[in-house]
Amino acid sequence: MKGLLLIGGKSSRMGSDKSELILRDGLTQKQRGTALLKSVCDEVFISTCEDTGEPNTIADAFGPIGPLGAIASAQKADPDSAWLILACDLPLLEKDQLEILIGSRSSSHDATYFSSASDGLPEPLCAIWEPTSIKAVQSAIDKSKQCPRSVLIQLNGHALPSPGLWPLANTNTEADLIEIRARLNSSTTVKNITVSYFAQLRELTRTNSESLQTDTVTPAGLFEEIRAKYQLPLKRKGMMVAVNGDFTDWSHPLSDDEEVVFIPPVAGG
């Protein structure tokens, strides 16, 4: 099996290239991802936007259309191999999880993947894409439907149970990064937090308010826990958060006994 590391473009949300971030072992995310893949794959390639001419890189053959284009480019480079696709921004992912993925691989399926902790849907960027997935990948690109997760949903995939919330947590935002760093430094403590729910969140959770214990350090992390608990079909993007009765940032440092309200898109007037 071959491995492909996705290093993304410039991250618009982080304002810097997340593949160059150093979060653990003194390695950049790119270096750490490469090492992880090398520990379980025969050959490892890095996905790049442009053809750099460097060895072990695969340039996007379908333009800047994101991860599905990178997957298709790898499949074009070697259509007979299965590809272990891995995003570089999963700092809490361990070799163990990749071994589980490979150990559970089923070549009678088009793909083997973990289910997401938050919504049970396929996790496409830590997954094995078999040669039999090529047709669906191509057809999605032809239709300009470039969501790799949607492609996996349509395929005959082998879904593994979620490895939990954190192994597949990515570093998309500043708050994600704070949450992940706290976990890497083992600087998380258990806090009692009251969460109140309004509108669709109140209906989805079937509760007005609850007290819970969490070791998350930001409202962002807490929301991910709650999303997983209730399998909420809502993402943080577009939502706001209030702590102790006023708006705050998703990266606010949570303290014991704080009151948190997650605010889905508002619609007054």
Next chain:
Amino acid sequence: MFQLTDQPIDPRTLCDAVRDPAAGGFASFEGWVRNHHQGRDVTALEYEAFPALAEKEGQRILSEIITKHDIIAARCVHRTGYLKIGEIAVCIAVSAAHRDAAFDACRAIIDTIKSTVPIWKKEHYTDGSAGWVKCHSCSEKAPDHHH
């Protein structure tokens, strides 16, 4: 200046509240419950607020707009609960020495309230179904929310 209420809104009360001898212009806006949305027949609306923060944020918006525009007074009342077609969901009243400031401030108040005040709207349709309304412009503004 900003209030939530679960009772029918009387616009005259708001108008009287901004009345001032120095005011030469008055502008108001009323948001009414409409019987259709995006091609679907609506029978009623239900508004829900996070009261403490809605009032705090509403108050903050009015104060900011009074500072920014040359106006004398501004009031806003937003309804919560179950509303029938034609009822007033929100009412804004602004008085100013001159009309431009009154119009501008009134417009700015409703636009800002719709995008940041934690109030949600559930539509009930003729087929018996219901759904929370998504406001797309506010989700774009949300990440920029800082005070």
